[in-house]
Amino acid sequence: MDVIVILLLICGLVFFTGGAVGILRFPDFYTRLHPAGKMDTLGSFLMVLAVALYNIHDFSWAALLTSLKILLIVLFIFILNPTATHAIVDAGFRAGMRPWTKEDRGK
């Protein structure tokens, strides 16, 4: 069980790190939101799954209930994170942000 939890945590960490690097290195607003929205969703899913698994290490019905509540967080992150990203992109597009193209390379 511990092995699975540690593997999940490491996988989550990889995704979070990828997201952070992506936010720093991508060229413009829209491409930066891509790692911010996607990597955080999957990364937090893996992390929270690990926490929920660790919580039912000593099995009891109360611990199982707590784990289910923890997994509920994931459900809401899954719905909300893409929606928030969508709203931010929409606001940026309305505010007149121009997407990055190949001609902008090197600037």
Place this chain on the structure above:
Amino acid sequence: MKAIGLIIVVLVGALLLYSTEDFPSWGDPASPASVHVAAHHLKKAIPETSVPNVVTAVLADYRGYDTMFETSVIFCAGLGCFVLLRLFKKRDDDSYYRHVATGITLHIKKDKIPDASSEFERIDTLWTPYDLIVKNVCRILAPFVQLFALYVIAHGHHSPGGGFQGGVILGASVILIAISHDMRTALGRISEKTVHILMAVGVLIYSGIGALCILMGRNFLDYAALSRILFTDKIEARSLGIFGVEVGVGITVMAVMISIYNNLSSEGRQDEGL
């Protein structure tokens, strides 16, 4: 004039700094605050009120009088925003309508406003995006936010939370509807009149529970007096009394949040606004 103000500020600041020397040092176990009252509350909160969260017991029972006036302060803040901001004058600009089937935006002069029909919907003058995803997600999510708010209010006995926090979350769920749809939708769910009645009802519940304790022959806000009408022992009655006033606080805070948001974002007109 500015010089006099500066002198007063500097003098008061110096006095405050001078008097800090007399305070007990931080975390001092022999300081008056940790000797008398705090120790009593920590030891006696569970046997006296059967509320495991000492913060809630102190907030709503031991110093319930204080919290009642905190609630009144929030009520007054809501009233203040209403009195200062509310305009009872209709916006006489042109208005915008959207043809639902095609999504075309129509600009309509003020004297040619069409009758209400299902083919056209009124949209805000300043901010007119039509975003299906955000609208529907917020619509689906609002009940869960409200459920969580009720959980926070009711679970204040056992975990961090209580009336103030839960009330803010409840208010935020309605504000979420107002932001994601528009203000008319939110006002259709909970009208301005309802909001202002709820503002007063919350304070009334709190002080009414206090007055009920006087009627039952004990001090104001001494919930042990309620044991005869609740058919429980005195300890359980104090726990239930705390829950009652938390509900009152939650209702007031929710209504004040919604009222302040509506007044601020619509410049007091309460017809449209972000």
